[in-house]
Amino acid sequence: xxxxxxxxxxxxxxxxxxxxxxxxxxxxxxxxITAGLFETLAAYSVDVVDIxxxxxxxxxxxxALVTTPNGSGAEGRLRATVHTWAxxxxxxxxxxxxxxxxxxxxxxxxxxxxxxNPLTAxxxxxxxxxxxxxxxxxxxxxxxxxYPVTAVEFAVSGAKTEExxxxxxxxxxxxxxxxxxxxxxxxxxxxxxxxxxxxxxxxQDEVIELFAAHxxxxxxxxxxTAAAMRGELDFEQSxxxxxxxxxxxxxxxxxxxxxxxxxxxxxxxxxxxxxxLGYQVxxxxxxxxxxxxxLKERLGLDFxxxxxxxxxxxxxxxxxVGEVVDRAGKARLLRRFAAEAGVPLAQTVAIGDGANDxxxxxxxxxxxxxxxxxxxxxxxxTAVNVPFLDTVLYLLGITREEVEAADAxxx
Numbered sequence: 399x400x401x402x403x404x405x406x407x408x409x410x411x412x413x414x415x416x417x418x419x420x421x422x423x424x425x426x427x428x429x430x431i432t433a434g435l436f437e438t439l440a441a442y443s444v445d446v447v448d449i450x451x452x453x454x455x456x457x458x459x460x461x462a463l464v465t466t467p468n469g470s471g472a473e474g475r476l477r478a479t480v481h482t483w484a485x486x487x488x489x490x491x492x493x494x495x496x497x498x499x500x501x502x503x504x505x506x507x508x509x510x511x512x513x514x515n516p517l518t519a520x521x522x523x524x525x526x527x528x529x530x531x532x533x534x535x536x537x538x539x540x541x542x543x544x545y546p547v548t549a550v551e552f553a554v555s556g557a558k559t560e561e562x563x564x565x566x567x568x569x570x571x572x573x574x575x576x577x578x579x580x581x582x583x584x585x586x587x588x589x590x591x592x593x594x595x596x597x598x599x600x601x602q603d604e605v606i607e608l609f610a611a612h613x614x615x616x617x618x619x620x621x622x623t624a625a626a627m628r629g630e631l632d633f634e635q636s637x638x639x640x641x642x643x644x645x646x647x648x649x650x651x652x653x654x655x656x657x658x659x660x661x662x663x664x665x666x667x668x669x670x671x672x673x674x675l676g677y678q679v680x681x682x683x684x685x686x687x688x689x690x691x692x693l694k695e696r697l698g699l700d701f702x703x704x705x706x707x708x709x710x711x712x713x714x715x716x717x718x719v720g721e722v723v724d725r726a727g728k729a730r731l732l733r734r735f736a737a738e739a740g741v742p743l744a745q746t747v748a749i750g751d752g753a754n755d756x757x758x759x760x761x762x763x764x765x766x767x768x769x770x771x772x773x774x775x776x777x778x779x780t781a782v783n784v785p786f787l788d789t790v791l792y793l794l795g796i797t798r799e800e801v802e803a804a805d806a807x808x809x
Contacts, residue, residue: 412445412447412499413498414497414498414499415497416465417466417497418465418466418498419444419463419464419465419466419493420462420463420494421435421461421480421491421493422459422461422492423458423460423461423490423491424457424458424460424491425489425490426456426457426488426489431458431460435483436462439462439464439476439480442475442476444466444476445465446464447463448461448462448499449461463499463500466495473495476493477493480493481493505556506534506555506556506558507553507554507581508534508554508555508558508559508562509553509554509578509582510525510551510562510566510578511578511579511792511795512549512551512552512575512577513575513577515547516548517548517550520573521569521575522550524569524573525552525575525577526552528569529554529557529562532562533557534556534557534562535556536553537554538552538553539552540553542792542797543792543798543801545798546786546788547784547786547789553582559579559580559581562579563579563779563780566579570781570783576781576783576789577780578766579780580780580793590678590739591679591680591735591739591745591746592672592678592746592747592748593679593680593681593701593732593735593749594679594749595681595749595751595752595755595768596690596704597683597685598627598751598752598769599662599750599768600665600787601659602660602661603658604620604623604685605659605683605685605686606623606640606685606686608658608659609655609686609707610643610644612651612655613646619643626754627751627752627771628753629773633684633722633724638717641707642717644707644714644716645715646716647713648712648713648714651714659689659693662785662786662787664786664787664789666697667801669697669698669699670805671791671796671801674803675796678741679699680699680702680703682703682758683702683703683705683723684704684705684723685704685705686706687702687704687705687706688706690703700735700739701731701735705720705722705723706720707719725753725755728754728755728757729760732758742763743763744763745763746764747764747765747766747790747794748761748762748764748766749765749766750770751770751771751774752770755774756777759777764780765779765780766778766781766793767781767782768781768782768790769784780793788801
């Protein structure tokens, strides 16, 4: 091996007894502060152990943990130089002597995401107290979004994910915020398949009720639909009963219903952002392919599956054809989509609102109850109770800035 190919020596980790300096800089943010600080420190040949920087409302807090410089009087000269540089930049500096690195984080790492509209100090106090109460330590706090909700993420160590989820779940309804707890790790941003329910999730409507309005039996169908979504009726039986009421409708009603479908606020943003970031997106529905196939084409979805209304001689027969997509069917389709996408189930996300979504939500790596019935909220991994579907992005650690970048790329 030539001299130019000789690898650089690897420095040993900073031990508990190694003298270190915590250099803290505060003041009005402007370009060049971070570069300026490290150019100043570079003159003393120190090693960087840790860095943390936060900018809030135009004010910067920059912390650098570095090794203490070698040589008689070197630390004093470093301190004087840093203070002089800070004054020249109209900043404040604080330098604290110590030993070793930051204390090691506890085992058990989780992300706790809190969504509020607004996010109050009372809610934040309660959430953080609960985290502490189960032995968790908040290592980092990061704002994911300020619109349409305030979304804040806490990186927590020292407590098991399930313990945190159990402790924080009851607080959601009491405080009027949504709280999601997911395990930390590389898999979080590797959740590369998102599968959604359609009625009252991707769209604001119940498709069968739109058809029923044209048949003059909307109220009767709506009552049966509501009972089925609450889990009070067998879904397949209720589906056949409702579809029977559509017998005789002209097939032209399909185009009318398609034009009446209203996307949930944030639906396009959710799908566009996920697709830009490399996710695959699908829908499963207890509704009908006559609508989901249209949605797949319009929104650029990768997968779509639903029931199919039978049409003979230009009229609806009041029957569905093929295998019924019910509660168990949605979970089977999630597994099938995951296999086709080459994504492990642990890296899938499912979103739904009704009882017939429960198997799918529990099969996915992360199940999200979206403006769901009480029994669904209680059974899902987490719940979102604001009327914006794109808030699900924040549960995946995707920031508002990434969302806006996706919008800009689409424009």
